Amino acid sequence: MTAPVAATAPPSTSSGSLLSKLEIDSRMIGMLAALAVIWIGFDVLSGGVFLTPRNLWNLSVQTASVAIMSTGMVLIIVTRNIDLSVGAILGVVGMIIGVVQVQWLPAYLGFESWLTAPIAVLVAITVGGLIGLFQGWLIAYLAIPSFIVTLGGLLVWRGAAWWVTAGQTIAPMDTRFKAFGGGVEGALGATATWIIAALACGAIVVALGLSRRRRVRFGFPVRPGWADAVIAAIACGAVLGAAAVMNAYPMPTGTARAWAEARGIAWPSGGLFIPQGVALPVLIAVVVGLVMTFLATRLRFGRYVFAIGGNPEAAELSGINTRWTLMKVFGLMGVLCGIAACISTARLNAATNAAGTLDELYVIASAVIGGTSLAGGVGTVAGAMLGALVMQSLQSGMVLLGVDTPLQNIVVGAVLVLAVWVDGVYRRRIK
Template identity: 55%
Template sequence: MSDSSYEEGRPSERAAPQPKEPAITEERSSGAARPNAGPIAREKSGPVGNFLHATEIDQRLLGMVGALVLIWLGFHFYGEFANGFGAFLTSRNLWNLTVQTASIGVMATGMVLVIVTRHIDLSVGSMLGLCAMVMGLMQARWLPELVGLGWGGTWIVAIMAGLLAGALVGALHGFLIAYGQIPSFIVTLGGLLVWRGVAYLMARGETISPLDPTFNLLGGGPYGSIGSFWSWALGIVACLAIGWALYNGRNQRKRFGFPTRPVWAEIFVGALGCLLVIGFVMIVNAYGWPRGIVRQYAASEGIEVPEGGIFISHGFAIPVLILIAVGLFMTFLTTRTRFGRYVFAIGGNPEAAELAGINVRFMTVKIFALMGTLAGIAAVISSARLNSATNSLGTLDELYVIASAVIGGTSLAGGIGTIYGAIIGALLMQSLQTGMVLIGFDSAVQQIVVGGVLVLAVFLDTIYRRRAK
């Protein structure tokens, strides 16, 4: 090495690096320090980016809601153009749409956990049919032979038996996957065929009907709804809960030194949530009972019907309330419990999760048992709505459940997924199906559209993950 090159390379002759300003700025609203890159990035992102950053609205959620609104408007105005009237954006159709979404939405919340942990469950439709058959036979044959027809607890025992059957079948799948080292695709594909066959053999292909009258209320309908008063009461409670959640969340952020949203963003999010709740209540209350049922109800209660008739609101249907309850429970389970943290840890890296002390195998059994239990709840809704249990109940539901979870943002690569996204995905899928039925599309066209939407959702998820890297 020459002297000149040596002189240039000596540490004493190198240019000393200029001291940088600390990339930390004081967050006055929370008392915490955070990197100074945040405000700079927001300035460059424009007003829309600043708004989304301040309100912390999920962009994927915003995209799903936008797609849902476009689907609703498209079907409604297409009906007006083709038939002279739009039948989609009516209180009757929207009320029925929420009821039809309930069973798929319940199962989609469980499918999120299955897919997050890098598995798949193709047997949910068959499990639904099996659980429905167990509950139907329990009400129509088995229990009446033991305790007689007049016992009032038949429907309760039937529901417990159906949920237990779903949990056991799901646990069996999880055991074969976790301890038998059989791919979930193969196990659940076999389950799709096996449990459909078992349901057929249990009743020899017969339709089990009628079911317990109290049980049928869980399927919705005029009597399976809570009415206008209780719907408004529930809406007010929901608005108060939204306000409390925002207030408590802000206090928790301050307590632990995390950045908080601006006050105007908190007010906007709370007002938006309450407006959506109030709008939902207004829609379900705008749909009244059919006239024939009103006359039957008035005759049974000794009420005189005036010339103009009586308007009785449906309000929230019980299946919708079940879906809301399941969604809240599953959201709490995935975001506020150790079980939920373990699920996403396994999905992010199963090997690292096992090295960290998580019993991945037993967790897999519990996840699939939970999936089976949710299939049992969906079976309650579906069979009660039909007032019967049939061998074909739940056919192809696995397609809609998986599509709902994927459209809702659950990544097939694992580790990413939300409960509310899956419910919105279920609503979107059911909106497509209902809209195509109203328009008059053939069933073949409906299957083409559903399959295409599923492939498109996976494609968009792939692009999103590439950009996120």
């Protein structure tokens, strides 16, 4: 019997709406629409302050840490588990790297050595990863429910964070390390931002082209050519637009003057417009998002993670080493907590044992708002990062409007419940 593969040469998906032609996830569109409503709403309420380059730049930096952790939380929830300890892991890792760069390393390298920052990051990733792997081992091999292991972890690691210095705050951080927090040291400037944006656009076009060529070669149905072009145009437009916004936010006058003086540039009477460009933590978050998407969709590891979430027994019967896969997922979560710890410690320019308090809730909420199903098996990295942006937009918008903290919490909590309800209704509708 011959397979009709050659016979079914590229029939483009004939009828259907515009969205189905573009093969864009309609839930993603819904989230973007929700984000647009939130942004425009706050902009109107705040009298045009929300949608300024300055606020959007700050928003991007504030989102980075939670967004990074939410990419790992997606995989954990996809495997039908939960991690309540991420904020506490961030706290203890932050304290450890604070001690490492302020108390230990200067004894060997002297203050402000160029090695301090890389070593601190390495320590953060290693410690975070080991904590995650240990918790993953308890969950996967000793079969203790992840809710319990990480609830215990929340208390243990938060306590450990206090223990590192008996509660003392450690400051200030190494100058180079501070770049991870954004701010003046961590803004890449206009030129680098445009270069990165251009490279990203190139990558988008090449990736779309390659995937199209591959499908044509195998004789699979492909999107119509114009649809691919539209997608490329939208994606590149978004990238360039984001770069333009980041570059439209100048350094504050004082910092700019210091920057100019350090480079021997005369300070003109009208001041200097020095664009900040994209902040390093934001760039790290984007790279983490890309890497995690790659892990989740292009590698066997990701396929196994989703298979375990879809049907653990089937995964086991297929010969997948489900325990080791699960342990790796938690290890990965720990690594991401380590990266997030670098960002929030650098941003605060201090290591405190309270860093990351309640972050577990924001991270879980981001993943869930981003379409990750608590029943397991469903979720995307991009959705979770978008969810983080929605959460942070709400919070930062309310700060801008001067809403009291208790009311902020009430709103965020209500939005979380509402989002999950709407998502549930939507899912039932499309079935």
